[in-house]
Amino acid sequence: MMSFMNLLDTLDIASLISGYHTHRFSPSEVIEIIFQRIATRGTDGIWTYVQPKQTVLARVSELEQLPVNVRTRLPLWGIPFSVKDCIDVAGLPTTCACPGFTYIADYTNPVVTTLINAGAILIGKTNLDQFATGLVGIRTGFDIPRNPFGSDYIPGGSSSGAAVSVSTGLVSFAVGTDTGGSGRVPASFNNIVGLKPTRGLLSTAHIVDACRTLDCVSIFALNVEDAWKIAQIAKGFDPQNSFSRHEANPPANLESYHSGQAFRFGVPLSEHQEFFGNKDIEGLFLEAIQTLIDMGGTCIPINYTPFMEANDLLFRGPWIAERYASVGAFIEANQQAVLPITRDIILSAKQLTAADVFKGLYHLADLKKTISPVWQQIDVLVVPTTGTIYRIAEVENNPLELNANLGYYTNFVNLLDLSALAIPNGFQHNGIPAGITLIAPPFSEQHLVDLGAVFHRHRTVKSDAVSSIQ
Incomplete structure (x- = not known):
């Protein structure tokens, strides 16, 4: 067993497929190791x-008994994954990190169904900020998930458990959600990739809504290629979901990217860049800009003010009413079952009027019109995924302000109907990861993942070189 454990250094999809193809290990052996790792970690949040180990092994046995010609038609044959616990899987509990809210799902989200039908193996449901309300990852009715790079630091949220399950080698990929950064912030804090596709590209049916008009299913993976592979398998128009969209063509300049191709990337004006005193992440962002220039990019500073205004609409504007529309009735009837911070945020929507909502819609329309010309000047917008990270104790002492700080570069993306890819960008001196996010108009995922994959390789090579010098 130990020799096999040494072979299983990574759960990235290509490595597992290669190992299966060469018979170095089997899916059942991989699952045994995963459950051993879960047991060793104990109650880790x-x-x-x-899922019961025997249930998972029964699923694996079915996969292993398939004829070879059938296996080869399943692109995710034997690949383990996790699902954020605001997403329904039939027969399993959905809790939204609120034990008192728990119900057994009758249906499975179509994305999850598609992935299982492609041969993937579901390990379990993962922790989150309660009702997907937060970017910190510690607002939960269960144990707090710990950042694997520093246990006193937050893991990021709301898809905290999803990101940590990938980062700690328990699954190859995770399915999460992203409304205002939940699929990007925890990716950054866990040194993995977070792909937030265009709204409606992946079905959001059978999910406990955060903001139904904004919610996206997001993908966490160890590398860009894996995230894109999963998204390509999972995407598709869902006629049963009112917010599903047919895939459309991106702008001509964003159809794809190849290494060495010239491109234009925007960054916020220096006076709009905010790192909340974190010099490490500021320095890493400057390194990222230089890397993109070395790749053939032209850096174009842009006015970030309208993006910041859009940010404020999500938690400080009328979109908080969407959260109340989703779970407000439950919270009203079960106030003691909900964390005070979550309860107060969602119930604050009761102060809003219908007129406030329409004013917010008008303001957002004005911002979209203001921002639209920017996409004629740049191909992608590049920002730090977050300007800083906080310790758990810091967030507990100042939960609202610090959570808001983490959304400085993320909250506007779904409001403005953009696609985004969060990528690792090295490590701070304290050993905690940092990241950048590439942002582009809707349906530009192919360009983002092509560009992001090249950037990720460049930064990984540089990090390895620095490590060897030290």
Whole structure:
């Protein structure tokens, strides 16, 4: 067993497929190791529900008994994954990190169904900020998931458990959600990739809504290629979901990217860049800009003010009413079952009027019109995924302000109907990861993942070189 454990250094999809193809290990052996790792970690806050080992092994046995010609038609044959616990899987509990809210799902989200039908193996449901309300990852009715790079630091949220399950080698990929940064912030804090596709590209049916008009299913993976592979398998128009969209063509300049191709990337004007006193992440962002220039990019500073105004609409504007529309009735009837911070945020929507909502819609329309010309000047917008990170104790002492700080570069993306890809960008001196996010108009995922994959390789090579010198 130990020799096999040494072979299983990574759960990235290409490595697992190669190992299966060469018979170095089998899916059942991989699952045995995963459950051993889960047992060794004990109560670590990652999971709200782990499927019984025998249930998972029974699923694996079915996959292993398939004829070879059938296996080869399943692109995710034997690949383990996790699902954020606001996403329904039939027969399993959905808790939204609120034990008192728990119900057994009758249906499975279509994305999850598609992935299982492609041969993937579901390990369990993962922890989150309660009702997907937060970017910190510690607002949960269960144990707090710990950042694997520093246990006193937050893991990021709301898809905290999803990101940590990938980062700690328990699954190859995770399915999460992203409304205002939940699929990007935890990716950054866990040194993995977070792909937030265009709204409606992946079905959001059978999910406990945060903001139904904004919610996206997001993908966490160890590398860009894996995230894109999963998204390509999972995407598709869902006629049963009112917010599903047919895939459209991106702008001509964003159809794809190849290494060495010239491109234009925008960054916020220096006076709009905010790192909340974190010099490490500021320095890493400057390194990222230089890397992109070395790749053939032209850096174009842009006015970030309208993006900041859009940010404020999500938690400080009328879109908080969407959260109340989703779970407000439950919270009203079960106030003691909900964390005070979550309860107060969502119930604050009761102060809003219908007129406030329409004013917010008008303001957002004005901002979109203001921002639209920017996309004629640049191909992608590049920002730090977050300007800083905080310790758990810091967030507990100042939960609202610090959470808001983490959304400085993320909250506007779905409001403005953009696509985004969060990528690792090296490590701070304290050993905690940092990241950048590439942002582009809707349906530009191919360009983002092509560009992001090249950037990720460049930064990884540089990090390895620095490590060897030290």
